[in-house]
Amino acid sequence: MSHKAMTIRLSPEQAEMLETVASVSNQPVSEVIRAAIDSHIGTVAGDENFQQGLRERIERAQSLLRK
Structure with a gap:
């Protein structure tokens, strides 16, 4: 399966919470x-x-296509 790379910006708090959830869940x-x-x-x-x-x-x- 191919993936499309995207970039997101997180606050430091969001990034820390995300990393914690991933770590505790043992997931990337x-x-x-x-x-x-x-x-x-x-x-x-x-x-x-x-x-x-x-x-x-x-x-x-x-509607646009019918014009």
């Missing part, structure tokens, strides 16, 4: 971050406001 920091992102995306994807915004964005894109 990158895996903890990927798991957190997966969890957040899963939560957001099920949100009705997000779904409505997504439908609106799709409708706008389709």
Whole structure:
């Protein structure tokens, strides 16, 4: 599986907490971050406001393509 490299900026407190969670969980920091992102995306994807915004964005894109 290929991965896309990205850069994020964390506060010193966030970085320390992230490193602590990774260390205690015996996981690489990158895996903890990927798991957190997966969890957040899963939560957001099920949100009705997000779904409505997504439908609106799709409708706008389709409208632009019809022009």
